[in-house]
Amino acid sequence: MARRLTRSFFARSTLLVARELLGARLVCRVGEEYLVGRVVDVEAYIGESDSACHASRGRTPRNAVMYGPPGHAYVYFTYGMHWMLNVVTERQGVPAAVLIRAIEPLEGLDTLRRRRGGRGDRELTSGPARLCQALGIDRELNGEDMVRGSRLYFEASPGREELPVATTPRIGIDYAREEDRKAPWRFVVAGNPHLSRTRART
């Protein structure tokens, strides 16, 4: 039985949590079925001083989960059609989270393919909205405790230390301040074929 990631894992620096989430197994249980993928692409969003973070304009009903205890899922809706999955980091009261941008499918491929309309295996979960669609994640899981809960959680994976990690600026945050747009707070497993698409940015 794989080791679950603990509360203390998430209650640390968001950059450290983001980097160390690479390689972990993301598990989503749907009834008897387990949908599993390896985390290969994440981004850190850190506090009210980060102009790209949803908490940059203070606490609202939408971002309230980020102000709560670490290890909970922050799931939000955007662009009129897309859900995004984050996991809350830092100590309670510090609004920060890691956005899960892409996973490499490991288990439950049939279900993932069905949910994604029969697309190719590299398009099942290679994007923050794609993986939510494939795993069936929506507002129902907002606030879910990913440390104690049984529907959505992370498992440690051996060999993480050997993964080739690359950093880049975060994606899709053109509205943020220049220093925040430039911050290398996206972490990816270099060369992995299941990374999310990186769009041009300045």
Next chain:
DNA sequence: GTAAGGATGCGCT
């Protein structure tokens, strides 16, 4: 009450 815009994906060119 209402308007503006978004941590994206997809289809078409």
Next chain:
DNA sequence: GCGCATCCTTACG
């Protein structure tokens, strides 16, 4: 590479 879909959240009146 570009434009649009689509609706929730927020800010403001």
